[in-house]
Amino acid sequence: MVTKNLLLLLFLLNSCNTKKDTSTDIDYVKLNTWQWDIGFKIGEGDFVSFDSASLVFALKHDTIYYKGHPKAIIKKVVKQNNELIVSSIDGNNSGVYINIQEFTR
Numbered sequence: 383m384v385t386k387n388l389l390l391l392l393f394l395l396n397s398c399n400t401k402k403d404t405s406t407d408i409d410y411v412k413l414n415t416w417q418w419d420i421g422f423k424i425g426e427g428d429f430v431s432f433d434s435a436s437l438v439f440a441l442k443h444d445t446i447y448y449k450g451h452p453k454a455i456i457k458k459v460v461k462q463n464n465e466l467i468v469s470s471i472d473g474n475n476s477g478v479y480i481n482i483q484e485f486t487r
Contacts, residue, residue, distance in 0.1 A: 407459040414481045422470050422477030424454045
């Protein structure tokens with residue numbers, strides 16, 4: 383009985399966690415330049431930047447566009463490791479990009 387109650391309590395606590403606000407992660411991604419590290423590449427080169435003058439890369443919500451076509455989904459941003467983890471649109475491939483501004487400080 384104690385085990386059931388403990389499991390129920392853990393389940394309730396976990397389900398009551400507020401959803402993480404990803405808008406700050408999206409802003410962090412937009413403001414930085416990312417260098418390909420390993421795995422899936424979004425474009426042809428090694429760098430991804432979302433500056434306003436860029437006609438190559440765009441970011442809408444969690445989708446990264448390359449030359450106007452959706453290429454990747456942001457799966458995770460790990461600020462402690464300066465990492466952007468992406469997945470191909472079809473979900474079959476993933477890749478890691480490094481925030482070069484933070485990494486070189």
